[in-house]
Amino acid sequence: MVLSHATSDSDGSVHSTFASRYVRTSLPRFKMPENSMPKEAAYQIINDELMLDGNPRLNLASFVTTWMEPECDKLIMSSINKNYVDMDEYPVTTELQNRCVNMIAHLFNAPLGETETAIGVGTVGSSEAIMLAGLAFKRTWQNKRKAEGKPVDKPNIVTGANVQVCWEKFARYFEVELKEVKLSEGYYVMDPQKAVDMVDENTICVAAILGSTLNGEFEDVKLLNDLLVEKNKETGWDTPIHVDAASGGFIAPFLYPELEWDFRLPLVKSINVSGHKYGLVYAGIGWVIWRNKEDLPEDLIFHINYLGADQPTFTLNFSKGSSQIIAQYYQLIRLGHEGYTNVMENCRENMIVLKQGLEKTERFNIVSKDEGVPLVAFSLKDSSCHTEFEISDMLRRYGWIVPAYTMPPDAQHITVLRVVIREDFSRTLAERLVSDIEKVMHELDELPSRVIHKISLGEEKSEANSNNLMVTVKKSDIDIEKQRDIIKGWKKFVSDRKNKTNGIC
Amino acid sequence: MVLSKTASESDVSIHSTFASRYVRNSLPRFEMPENSIPKEAAYQIINDELMLDGNPRLNLASFVTTWMEPECDKLMMESINKNYVDMDEYPVTTELQNRCVNMIARLFNAPLGDGEAAVGVGTVGSSEAIMLAGLAFKRQWQNKRKAQGLPYDKPNIVTGANVQVCWEKFARYFEVELKEVHLREDYYVMDPEKAVEMVDENTICVAAILGSTLTGEFEDVKLLNDLLVEKNKQTGWDTPIHVDAASGGFIAPFLYPELEWDFRLPLVKSINVSGHKYGLVYAGIGWVVWRTKTDLPDELIFHINYLGADQPTFTLNFSKGSSQVIAQYYQLIRLGFEGYRNVMDNCRENMMVLRQGLEKTGRFKIVSKENGVPLVAFSLKDSSRHNEFEVAETLRRFGWIVPAYTMPADAQHVTVLRVVIREDFSRTLAERLVADFEKVLHELDTLPARVHAKMANGNVKKTPEEMQREVTSYWKKLLETKKTSKNTIC
Numbered sequence: 002m003v004l005s006h007a008t009s010d011s012d013g014s015v016h017s018t019f020a021s022r023y024v025r026t027s028l029p030r031f032k033m034p035e036n037s038m039p040k041e042a043a044y045q046i047i048n049d050e051l052m053l054d055g056n057p058r059l060n061l062a063s064f065v066t067t068w069m070e071p072e073c074d075k076l077i078m079s080s081i082n083k084n085y086v087d088m089d090e091y092p093v094t095t096e097l098q099n100r101c102v103n104m105i106a107h108l109f110n111a112p113l114g115e116t117e118t119a120i121g122v123g124t125v126g127s128s129e130a131i132m133l134a135g136l137a138f139k140r141t142w143q144n145k146r147k148a149e150g151k152p153v154d155k156p157n158i159v160t161g162a163n164v165q166v167c168w169e170k171f172a173r174y175f176e177v178e179l180k181e182v183k184l185s186e187g188y189y190v191m192d193p194q195k196a197v198d199m200v201d202e203n204t205i206c207v208a209a210i211l212g213s214t215l216n217g218e219f220e221d222v223k224l225l226n227d228l229l230v231e232k233n234k235e236t237g238w239d240t241p242i243h244v245d246a247a248s249g250g251f252i253a254p255f256l257y258p259e260l261e262w263d264f265r266l267p268l269v270k271s272i273n274v275s276g277h278k279y280g281l282v283y284a285g286i287g288w289v290i291w292r293n294k295e296d297l298p299e300d301l302i303f304h305i306n307y308l309g310a311d312q313p314t315f316t317l318n319f320s321k322g323s324s325q326i327i328a329q330y331y332q333l334i335r336l337g338h339e340g341y342t343n344v345m346e347n348c349r350e351n352m353i354v355l356k357q358g359l360e361k362t363e364r365f366n367i368v369s370k371d372e373g374v375p376l377v378a379f380s381l382k383d384s385s386c387h388t389e390f391e392i393s394d395m396l397r398r399y400g401w402i403v404p405a406y407t408m409p410p411d412a413q414h415i416t417v418l419r420v421v422i423r424e425d426f427s428r429t430l431a432e433r434l435v436s437d438i439e440k441v442m443h444e445l446d447e448l449p450s451r452v453i454h455k456i457s458l459g460e461e462k463s464e465a466n467s468n469n470l471m472v473t474v475k476k477s478d479i480d481i482e483k484q485r486d487i488i489k490g491w492k493k494f495v496s497d498r499k500n501k502t503n504g505i506c
Numbered sequence: 507m508v509l510s511k512t513a514s515e516s517d518v519s520i521h522s523t524f525a526s527r528y529v530r531n532s533l534p535r536f537e538m539p540e541n542s543i544p545k546e547a548a549y550q551i552i553n554d555e556l557m558l559d560g561n562p563r564l565n566l567a568s569f570v571t572t573w574m575e576p577e578c579d580k581l582m583m584e585s586i587n588k589n590y591v592d593m594d595e596y597p598v599t600t601e602l603q604n605r606c607v608n609m610i611a612r613l614f615n616a617p618l619g620d621g622e623a624a625v626g627v628g629t630v631g632s633s634e635a636i637m638l639a640g641l642a643f644k645r646q647w648q649n650k651r652k653a654q655g656l657p658y659d660k661p662n663i664v665t666g667a668n669v670q671v672c673w674e675k676f677a678r679y680f681e682v683e684l685k686e687v688h689l690r691e692d693y694y695v696m697d698p699e700k701a702v703e704m705v706d707e708n709t710i711c712v713a714a715i716l717g718s719t720l721t722g723e724f725e726d727v728k729l730l731n732d733l734l735v736e737k738n739k740q741t742g743w744d745t746p747i748h749v750d751a752a753s754g755g756f757i758a759p760f761l762y763p764e765l766e767w768d769f770r771l772p773l774v775k776s777i778n779v780s781g782h783k784y785g786l787v788y789a790g791i792g793w794v795v796w797r798t799k800t801d802l803p804d805e806l807i808f809h810i811n812y813l814g815a816d817q818p819t820f821t822l823n824f825s826k827g828s829s830q831v832i833a834q835y836y837q838l839i840r841l842g843f844e845g846y847r848n849v850m851d852n853c854r855e856n857m858m859v860l861r862q863g864l865e866k867t868g869r870f871k872i873v874s875k876e877n878g879v880p881l882v883a884f885s886l887k888d889s890s891r892h893n894e895f896e897v898a899e900t901l902r903r904f905g906w907i908v909p910a911y912t913m914p915a916d917a918q919h920v921t922v923l924r925v926v927i928r929e930d931f932s933r934t935l936a937e938r939l940v941a942d943f944e945k946v947l948h949e950l951d952t953l954p955a956r957v958h959a960k961m962a963n964g965n966v967k968k969t970p971e972e973m974q975r976e977v978t979s980y981w982k983k984l985l986e987t988k989k990t991s992k993n994t995i996c
Contacts, residue, residue: 031608031621034842043840044577047602047832048584055595057587065589065825072549078583079553082562084570084782084789090560090907097552103536116536125630128824136679154659166808167824173806174641174822175680277589277825284589285790285827301678303671317679317822319633319672320570320782322790325827327552335548337539402595 018045055402061420061434062404064248064278064374068425073331076324077283083323094323097330098123101276104333106290108254109246109263109272120297121290122315123276123326127247128167129317130273130289134243135171135205137271137291140298142205145239151202159199160208161191162409163215165247168208177205183411189368190218193225197232206241206270211249211262215408215417217374219249219262226266233268241270241296247287248374250274255342256349257372270296276329279374281336281344281424286325344424348375351431352422358435364442368417375422380415386450389416395441401434523550560907566925566939567909569753569783569879573930578836582788582829590828599828602835603628606781609838611795613759614751614768614777625802626795627820628781628831632752633672634822635778635794639748640676640710642776642796645803647710650744656707664704665713666696667914668720670752673713682710688916694721694873698730702737711746711775716767717754720913720922722879724754724767731771738773746775746801753879755779756786760847761854762877775801781834784879786841786849786929791830849929853880856936857927863940869947873922880927885920891955894921900946906939 018024023042028050057067069077080094088095099118106119113119124130135158143153157178160168164181172179182195190213200207207229209220222244233239244262246253251274253260263272269292276286291297302315336344352375359365359379369378381389389405396403408415420434523529528547533555562572574582585599593600604623611624618624629635644661651658662683665673669686677684687700695718705712712734714725727749738744749767751758756779758765768777774797781791796802807820841849857880864870864884874883886894894910901908913920925939 028605028839029609030605032612033609033838033846035844037842037845038840040575040577040840043836044581047581047836047839050602051581051585051598051832054588054598055592057589057595060592060595062595063589063592067587069587070545072545074583074586076549076552076556077586078579080556081579081582081788082572082574083559084562084568087560087565087568089909090562090565090567093556093559097555100533100535104534104538107537125823126825128822132822165824170808170822170824275825283586283827284825303675317633317637317675318630319670319675320631320780320789322788322827322830327556331548331552333538334533334552335543335545337542339540340542341538404594 018042056400058425059400060402061426062402064275064376064421064423065284066277066281067283067423069281069283069328069332070335073328073335076331077328078324080323080327084320085323085326086320091323094327098326101326101329101333102288102290105250105274105288109250109290111264111290111292119290120292120294121288123329124287124289124316125285125318125321126277126287127165127245127273127275128170128287130275130287131167131243131245132171132175132317133315134271134273134289134291135175135177136301137297138205138241138243139175139177140301141296144298155203156205157201157203158206158208159196159204161196161210161213161220162411163190163213164208164210164245165214168245178203180204184409186412186415189213189216189408189412190220191225193221193228196225197228200229200232200238200240202236202238204238204240206243208243208245209262211244211246211253212374214248215406215419216369216378217248217376218370219253219257219260219373222262222269223266226268229268240268242266242268244269244272246272247275248278251279251281251341252345252374255338255345264292276325279345280329281332281341282325282328285322286329345375348422348424348426351375351426351428352377354428355420355422355431355435358432359438362435362439362442368415369419376419377422378417378419380417384416387445387448389418391445392438392441393418395444396437399437399440401437523547561905563930564905565907566931567907569780569926569928570789571782571786572788572928574786574788574833574837575840578833578840581836582833585828585832588828589825590831591825596828599831603831606831606834606838607793607795610755610779610793614755614795616769616795616797624795625797625799626793628834629792629794629821630790630823630826631782631792632670632750632778632780633675633792635780635792636672636748636750637676637680637822638820639776639778639794639796640680640682641806642802643710643746643748644680644682645806646801649803660708661710662706662708663711663713664701664709666701666715666718666725667916668695668718669713669715669750670719673750683708685709689914691917691920694718694913694917695723695725696730698726698733701730702733705734705737705743705745707741707743709743709745711748713748713750714767715754716749716751716758717879719753720911720924721874721883722753722881722926723875724758724762724765724878727767727774728771731773734773745773747771747773749774749777751777752780752792753783756784756846757850757879760843760850769797781830784850785834786837786846787830787833790827791834850880853927853929853931856880856931856933857882859933860925860927860936860940863937864943867940867944867947873920874924881924882927883922883924885922889921892950892953894923896950897943897946898923900949901942904942904945906942 018041021042023038028046083091083094085094101123102121103119106113106121111119139156142156146153157180158172159180162181162183169179180199182191182199196207209222209225211219226242229240229242250272253262263269271289271291273287273289276282276288277284356367356377360367364382365379366382367379369376393403393405403418403420405416405418407413523546526547528543533551588596588599590599606628607626608624611618611626616624647661648658662685663677664685667686667688674684685704687696687704701712714727714730716724731747734745734747755777758767768774776794776796778792778794781787781793782789861872861882864882865872869887870884871887872884874881898908898910908923908925910921910923912918
């Protein structure tokens with residue numbers, strides 16, 4: 002027993018981590034280990050395994066911020082042990098949240114007086130923000146219906162089929178029916194006319210998206226507002242609008258200030274925006290703002306009387322870190338209007354560079370518009386030999402993570418690749434990406450098509466099933482090839498399914 | 507125009523931050539400023555204002571971790587730009603979450619086979635965890651009632667009045683009635699007998715707390731289980747139990763391993779625990795585990811097929827940081843069973859030191875028990891002249907933040923002070939705290955009584971100033987009581 006003790010001692014103090022026995026045992030996966038290990042070993046082993054994660058800055062799929070200034074990193078690290086919810090103990094942090102809410106509300110032209118405080122809250126992301134907004138609509142609608150003596154058991158919400166998965170979560174968890182306006186080829190956002198047609202007496206709100214996840218487009222909120230005002234006049238239902246500005250909320254005020262999409266439209270009652278997207282903060286912060294007090298039912302709010310002043314709180318999460326809120330305030334005052342405008346203009350510039358580079362290859366259709374979120378969504382002009390999924394796979398070898406998605410119904414046959422231009426995606430990177438995509442196209446051109454064998458049903462007629470997987474087999478096939486193709490076919494089927502229910506974000 | 511441009515440039519490159527004009531303007535509060543400011547100025551100004559926040563490590567109110575090893579800080583900073591939800595892009599981080607879930611499920615004796623994957627998820631905290639668990643129970647119960655052709659519009663949940671505010675949130679937001687078992691003086695947890703009596707056909711579950719927020723007590727989950735098994739036999743309702751082990755989940759397995767409170771009891775279907783309390787991670791991580799697959803209705807789960815393998819997700823939040831999940835894994839493997847046990851032993855030791863120190867003053871009555879979460883809850887033996895709120899206020903001057911709370915119904919007349927012993931609260935600090943308490947009591951003894959609670963008997967004539975002062979302090983006290991009774995006790 003003494004011998005093994007000595008070995009542990011020398012392990013700890015003399016040997017380097019990679020000379021110790023800790024790198025010889027595999028890390029536990031199912032049960033907590035019985036013994037402790039030195040902190041250096043724990044750090045090193047976890048750090049090394051994490052090397053195999055993708056590089057966040059090369060993750061071109063995500064809208065979420067992946068770079069902040071070192072000064073802000075410093076602020077984040079020094080507040081990482083502050084539990085935001087202890088408002089009594091951290092009054093300044095609470096005040097910073099309130100200032101952010103006010104600033105964002107003013108950015109969205111909320112009808113507020115000079116020193117009037119805005120109604121809103123910081124959340125962990127747009128998911129929580131949307132759930133809170135939806136809850137407020139549901140409760141307001143229920144109260145209204147109860148007062149009218151009508152049934153309250155079948156609330157629904159009208160959105161486009163291009164909604165992000167959190168709306169589906171809201172619908173499922175809070176028992177609201179989701180009525181989706183289907184898309185069509187070439188029209189990948191919610192059609193305001195169709196949306197208004199779907200509104201009925203049980204509709205708690207219509208949700209418009211400013212910055213669709215799939216192709217970055219801004220929905221025409223003004224048109225929706227005008228049509229809904231008309232319908233409300235006829236029906237008297239008073240159906241409101243919520244704008245999911247998760248991506249667009251920090252873009253439109255700087256790049257398209259004349260675009261009317263926010264509280265300037267009378268039916269817009271609440272807006273959510275992701276601080277961690279174009280708010281330029283790391284993952285973990287969102288904001289939801291209500292037009293005024295009446296739009297947030299009192300019975301949903303829990304009141305905390307802080308030093309005599311009333312601090313209402315309405316969040317799903319309780320304890321959470323304060324870092325992102327402080328970081329958001331840092332960005333708002335560090336950059337100001339001027340700074341944000343510059344960042345967004347740069348993103349737009351680099352988006353045009355990428356778009357033009359892709360157009361010049363003449364192999365792609367650009368699906369995204371110039372106006373909207375700075376991203377480029379594109380598909381192959383000719384996808385008979387190779388698909389967008391293969392391009393995505395091959396780009397990974399160069400280090401880039403560019404996802405391929407199929408559109409929701411009724412445009413499931415369209416597959417797009419999407420590159421999001423974030424603050425830290427410089428022109429150099431854009432040019433490099435274009436040249437890497439060209440290399441990938443060259444490589445693919447030299448390879449035979451992968452999913453190609455066609456089973457003929459007598460007269461070369463092939464049936465397409467719902468996933469467009471045409472499988473016909475030539476008579477000269479060898480068994481092994483057949484197996485390989487079937488496997489590839491199913492792989493594609495599985496990844497299609499994955500992408501359909503994937504958290505597209 | 508040229509002149510002002512030069513002035514800005516010289517501001518930025520030559521002047522130090524405190525010499526620049528940026529510290530002469532007040533920071534905007536309502537509207538975004540028009541112009542940018544240099545990053546050094548932004549950092550300095552915000553940092554300076556934040557100096558006026560309390561020091562997190564002296565915040566003795568909170569259970570939430572306030573210190574981690576520098577190696578872990580390094581890991582957290584490196585992963586701060588990883589959006590956890592991108593499972594495809596960050597497969598290792600996702601795997602680390604799965605490993606944590608498996609470890610925690612086995613810590614709670616979930617009935618799992620050797621390589622069997624546990625059912626559970628990482629959340630932003632126990633609030634989200636409880637909402638997910640409650641959602642699962644609600645959906646289960648609804649499906650059961652629909653199958654029986656019975657009404658399902660009035661679900662309720664039975665808990666003690668000592669529940670943390672997130673249960674009230676769950677009830678209000680998800681439209682479930684909250685049936686609370688009231689407390690009484692000297693019994694500050696849920697009485698299992700009364701709880702079982704309150705169970706009816708609409709009860710979706712009974713929630714027991716392992717580590718009550720107010721006094722740190724562990725509720726008798728075993729007794730609750732046994733009584734509920736009996737009742738279920740009679741009624742056939744099959745009412746399950748959820749254990750809110752937000753604080754206790756990382757204490758009981760190490761300090762009280764023989765205590766049966768987890769999946770060893772057959773009626774316990776789900777358990778939540780806060781990683782950021784005695785899981786020893788910074789704020790922002792919680793865990794919920796279910797007993798088996800059948801306890802989590804499939805229709806609530808969104809399926810993501812990750813590289814062919816099925817990755818089910820069931821969370822309220824979507825995008826969030828990865829740092830805390832990685833930090834939790836770090837702690838689990840860095841400390842292991844041995845390490846956690848040592849930490850909890852130390853906490854318990856220091857709790858005893860503080861408790862005995864307070865008892866020795868002869869002025870306090872200790873309300874908390876020795877077994878349970880390592881905290882000391884105590885009230886003044888004699889609060890006629892000065893109350894616990896004044897003690898808390900005076901203690902703030904010494905730097906300590908020790909909150910005073912009134913108990914929920916039906917024990918609202920009892921006020922307690924509470925000190926939570928966390929990992930980073932050493933014995934030295936405990937002894938210093940006792941010394942400071944003694945100083946505070948000395949000071950208060952020399953002051954006249956502040957709040958005259960007796961305004962009814964009008965025999966003593968008062969001057970107008972005295973009346974004003976009395977009325978003001980009465981309303982101040984009323985406000986404080988209102989504040990603390992609705993305060994988010996956490």
